[in-house]
Amino acid sequence: MKRSLAQRSVIAPHVVWSVLFIIAPLLFMLFYAFTGPDGSFTFENVSRLFTGNYVLIFVNSLCLALIATVICLIIAYPLAYVFTKLTPKWQKICMLLLMIPLWMNFLITTYSWMTILEDTGIINTILGKIGLSVHMINTPGAVVVGMVFCYLPYMVLPIYSVMSGIDHKLIEASQDLGASSRQVLTKVVLPLSVPGVISGITMVFVPQVSTFYISQKLGGGTFQLIGDTIESYFTGVSVNYHFGAALSLILMVLIIISMGVMNHFADPEDVTGRPML
Amino acid sequence: MENRKLIELKGICKSYDGEQVLKNIDLTVYDNEFMTLLGPSGCGKTTTLRMIGGFEAPDSGEVWFDGKMINEVPAYKRQVNTVFQRYALFPHLNVYENVAFGLRINKTPEEEVSRRVKEMLQLVNLAGFEKRHVTTLSGGQQQRVAIARALIMKPRVLLLDEPLGALDLKLRKDMQNELKNIQKRTGITFIYVTHDQEEALSMSDTVVVMNAGQILQVGRPIDIYNEPANAFVADFIGESNIVDGIMKEDYVVNLAGRDFPCVDKGFEKGQPVDVVIRPEDIDIVPAEKGMLTGKVTQVTFMGVHYEVIVDINDFLWMIQTTDFVSEGSEIGIYIEPDAFHVMPKSEWSEIFGDYSSYSMEHDLLSENTGEEEEE
The missing domain is CATH 3.40.50.300 (P-loop containing nucleotide triphosphate hydrolases)
Incomplete structure (x- = not known):
């Protein structure tokens, strides 16, 4: 179909944006990943990934992101459910409280968590009064706390938005057919909110896999995540765009695979009629 | 049952x-x-x-x-x-x-x-x-x-x-x-x-x-x-001519300026009442033989019957008939005694008049049918 001038001029900015900031960088990444310092084609960058402890770094990153995502989900789901039960006024207030941390720079929130979790931080000072002391900073646990805090709103919002969109008549219909509050939750609300859960996981898991700053500050560099590793090849003393690009490429492939697996479970054309969870 | x-x-x-x-x-x-x-x-x-x-x-x-x-x-x-x-x-x-x-x-x-x-x-x-x-x-x-x-x-x-x-x-x-x-x-x-x-x-x-x-x-x-209980029910269920009347005595109701025999009783003498006459209970007769006479102002073909609006002393009556009458003609109407239904006045009495706003009412009704009830 031939498009009119008006139609072209409307979509033009989007096309230019996509080419400049999505397609071009992807091509650059592919180019760097498969070339050596002299510009010749090579698989060396990709094969180098399977040497040293790079595989372990990948596994660590995926595991940590998975744990943080699951914790986000466990906190966010009941929170979103409770939100939908509030009066419209309180729903707005709670949404605002949830969003405010997003408006602060995440460097600041990360630094705040450092001062909270430090051996001489707020928690340990309070625990010290009763003669206790827990080492928290520079552990994987501290990194998970930081990640959960940063990304929790991105999990709550899509779940809340899908949940509050559930037709109240469906709830009444299930009560009418004998469902108790618990059964309404498990048989109606839960299956109908799966799309929200899926998009929440997508919005939280992906950035968590490639997170880098939080792990440096709260993990104290005691262990490396893939985000930190990639960063080190673009800014550190051992700059190597080619290997950094290869790492990024593999990370992207891994994320695409995980998303594919996830979307398979959220197939809207699920004709069996039974929710898959 | x-x-x-x-x-x-x-x-x-x-x-x-x-x-x-x-x-x-x-x-x-x-x-x-x-x-x-x-x-x-x-x-x-x-x-x-x-x-x-x-x-x-x-x-x-x-x-x-x-x-x-x-x-x-x-x-x-x-x-x-x-x-x-x-x-x-x-x-x-x-x-x-x-x-x-x-x-x-x-x-x-x-x-x-x-x-x-x-x-x-x-x-x-x-x-x-x-x-x-x-x-x-x-x-x-x-x-x-x-x-x-x-x-x-x-x-x-x-x-x-x-x-x-x-x-x-x-x-x-x-x-x-x-x-x-x-x-x-x-x-x-x-x-x-x-x-x-x-x-x-x-x-x-x-x-x-x-x-x-x-x-x-x-x-x-x-x-x-x-036997609608009041003017609202009469108007809501089916079409009806709701006319102000006075109960002269048992079996006699006065409306549109003359007395009619009817089958209702038990009202006080001189009590103001609402009288319902269903459009299908009115017979069209030549003007000289009618109990009341008036001029046809509107005829609508409805399929099974015609809906005829007749102006009788400035009160517009609706009649449903299978016989065609032409707009503008003078006709008489005849009503059997059992076609009068007499009801006491109620809070709804004043809301319903004649069929002067008939076409408007139809528009309102057709709008309402598509409407969802919001309660």
Whole structure:
């Protein structure tokens, strides 16, 4: 179909944006990943990934992101459910409280968590009064706390938005057919909110896999995540765009695979009629 | 019909935001009857239904079911099931699982679920649709799934909230018959909410006419039509000429400037009354032989009959006739004594005049039919 001038001029900015900031960088990444310092084609960058402890770094990153995502989900789901039960006024207030941390720079929130979790931080000072002391900073646990805090709103919002969109008549219909509050939750609300859960996981898991700053500050560099590793090849003393690009490429492939697996479970054309969870 | 009381509402009042939507409702529903709550949008009929279903609690008053007060019984423990206005089918389940929902909730064995779902789908003519996704069904099919889903629970009472409102006319007629048949076959008490008076008259054993949070009349369809309790009921059910009159004595009513013989009695002498004359009860005769004479101002062909508007002393009457008369002609009318229905004056009397705003009224009515009731 031939498009009119008006139609072209409307979509033009989007096309230019996509080419400049999505397609071009992807091509650059592919180019760097498969070339050596002299510009010749090579698989060396990709094969180098399977040497040293790079595989372990990948596994660590995926595991940590998975744990943080699951914790986000466990906190966010009941929170979103409770939100939908509030009066419209309180729903707005709670949404605002949830969003405010997003408006602060995440460097600041990360630094705040450092001062909270430090051996001489707020928690340990309070625990010290009763003669206790827990080492928290520079552990994987501290990194998970930081990640959960940063990304929790991105999990709550899509779940809340899908949940509050559930037709109240469906709830009444299930009560009418004998469902108790618990059964309404498990048989109606839960299956109908799966799309929200899926998009929440997508919005939280992906950035968590490639997170880098939080792990440096709260993990104290005691262990490396893939985000930190990639960063080190673009800014550190051992700059190597080619290997950094290869790492990024593999990370992207891994994320695409995980998303594919996830979307398979959220197939809207699920004709069996039974929710898959 | 059996005369066993199944549901009783006693002095039910309900307000939303200071606005009273139910004003002291008393209603008795008998076992096995098909009862219809009929009234315009916002009259409180849906709220009344939701009280019985357990989705609304009355501010004051009592809901009784089979000899027990059930005000405190939550919806999921009541022996009633509901067919919701827009079906409210579960979009994540297929036809089979939608119908089986209630049985799964009370943990019915799988063989029984399978047998009863099959029976139900046969009852509503949806055999073979088990695996279909509900979102792929037509409105009429979704409606039948909703009915099957409620009926499979073998409720004592089935509540239906404008169940046919979203269907086109032809389908609605078919579904009316089907619903009536299902009710007869299963013997379940139906409480049916609608604003469509034809639907109410053709399906029900008992019609309850409501307006502005009050019950105006309860009776058999034929009584509601022939003996409306007041001007509102007369106007809402069918077409009617509502004329101011004075009861001269028993069997004599004065209206439009002369006395007519009628069959009503028991009013005081000289009492002002509303007189209803149905358009189909008026005969057109030559002007010189008429009880009253007037000029034809409008003739509309309706298919089976003509609707004729006649100006008699500045009061516009509607007459339904199969004989053609031409616009502008002088005609006489003749009314049998039993065609006069005399009612005492009520708070509704002043609202209804003649047919001078007839065409406007039609527009209003056709607008209203597509409207959803927001209560």
